[in-house]
Amino acid sequence: MGSLTLHKLPVIAFTEENSKPGTETWSKTCRQVISALQEYGCFVAAYDQITQRIHTGVFEALEELFDIPTERKVQNKSAKPLYGYVGQIPLIPLYESMGIDNANTLEGIQSFAKVMWPNGNDGFSEKLLLYTKLAAELEKIVVQMVFEGYGVGQYYESHISSANYLCRVMQYRQPKMQENRMGFVSHTDKSFMSTIHQNQVDGLEIKAKDGEWFGVHDLSPSSLVVMAGDAIMAWSNNRIRSPPHRVTMQGNEARYSLAQFSFIEKSMVQTPQELINDDNPQQYKPFDHLKFLEFYSKEENRRLESAIRTYCGV
Numbered sequence: 001m002g003s004l005t006l007h008k009l010p011v012i013a014f015t016e017e018n019s020k021p022g023t024e025t026w027s028k029t030c031r032q033v034i035s036a037l038q039e040y041g042c043f044v045a046a047y048d049q050i051t052q053r054i055h056t057g058v059f060e061a062l063e064e065l066f067d068i069p070t071e072r073k074v075q076n077k078s079a080k081p082l083y084g085y086v087g088q089i090p091l092i093p094l095y096e097s098m099g100i101d102n103a104n105t106l107e108g109i110q111s112f113a114k115v116m117w118p119n120g121n122d123g124f125s126e127k128l129l130l131y132t133k134l135a136a137e138l139e140k141i142v143v144q145m146v147f148e149g150y151g152v153g154q155y156y157e158s159h160i161s162s163a164n165y166l167c168r169v170m171q172y173r174q175p176k177m178q179e180n181r182m183g184f185v186s187h188t189d190k191s192f193m194s195t196i197h198q199n200q201v202d203g204l205e206i207k208a209k210d211g212e213w214f215g216v217h218d219l220s221p222s223s224l225v226v227m228a229g230d231a232i233m234a235w236s237n238n239r240i241r242s243p244p245h246r247v248t249m250q251g252n253e254a255r256y257s258l259a260q261f262s263f264i265e266k267s268m269v270q271t272p273q274e275l276i277n278d279d280n281p282q283q284y285k286p287f288d289h290l291k292f293l294e295f296y297s298k299e300e301n302r303r304l305e306s307a308i309r310t311y312c313g314v
């Protein structure tokens with residue numbers, strides 16, 4: 001399609017050593033994280049805690065889940081906006097997904113599993129939880145690096161204790177002959193941060209600052225794409241960008257992925273005063289993250305150029 005492959009996401013390794021705050025390798029990783037989030041709004045984390053066994057287990061669990069009849073899958077509902085089942089949408093015919101609230105806890109996964117399998121499904125819950133807990137841990141490491149890197153580490157603990165994790169599990173079915181390969185339309189995430197993990201089928205594409213779209217490839221079983229959402233963009237006073245991204249199916253198999261989103265549910269999202277000055281005047285008013293999601297969930301707000309700017313931009 002004539003696209004030049006000028007762009008490639010940075011790959012950052014997360015090991016036991018560089019994940020410990022205060023060490024030299026930690027500070028170095030911190031700088032890499034901030035530079036990637038400022039440039040691309042995302043990067044590939046090579047996270048050795050996600051083993052081949054965890055990776056295989058989680059996708060076995062997803063295949064079993066998506067095999068359930070649609071009548072049952074649509075029972076995945078939530079009082080929160082955009083937390084439940086999405087599928088059977090003519091505009092995105094390949095796409096189907098469900099949301100697991102409190103995804104990094106056994107209770108969260110079990111209450112989701114109970115709707116899908118009335119007697120529960122311990123195998124499913126165990127396989128999923130191994131992954132979701134680690135994805136949340138990685139998100140926390142990255143968020144701490146961002147806070148410390150911007151010199152506002154004092155706000156990290158209260159921030160992270162307000163975070164909740166929604167894991168959306170997704171299936172993109174294989175396109176039929178001649179069918180459009182579009183899996184999901186361009187959007188920015190409404191989360192604070194997202195961590196994305198996929199089976200062996202590529203499809204994620206990112207829009208770079210220069211407007212060029214490029215694909216994310218060469219992901220290993222322990223790779224996650226860590227992506228900034230609109231909330232961290234606002235928090236950082238536009239230092240970090242939340243990148244437009246979409247899914248275009250590659251290959252001829254179903255693609256499965258998990259996008260785990262952090263939402264700040266127990267306090268307001270607010271730019272630290274330290275990140276506001278004459279050169280960087282305040283760009284966003286403090287906002288309630290779930291109310292922002294509710295705003296975005298309304299049909300008339302879905303196609304705004306920047307929902308966050310319209311919602312709470314100064």
Ligand SMILES: O=C(O)CCC(=O)C(=O)O
Binds near residue numbers: 168196198245247259
């Ligand atoms: O499936 C993917 O890789 C990305 C999905 C996504 O962008 C989303 O759910 O927000």
Ligand SMILES: [Fe+2]
Binds near residue numbers: 187188189245259
């Ligand atoms: Fe997304």
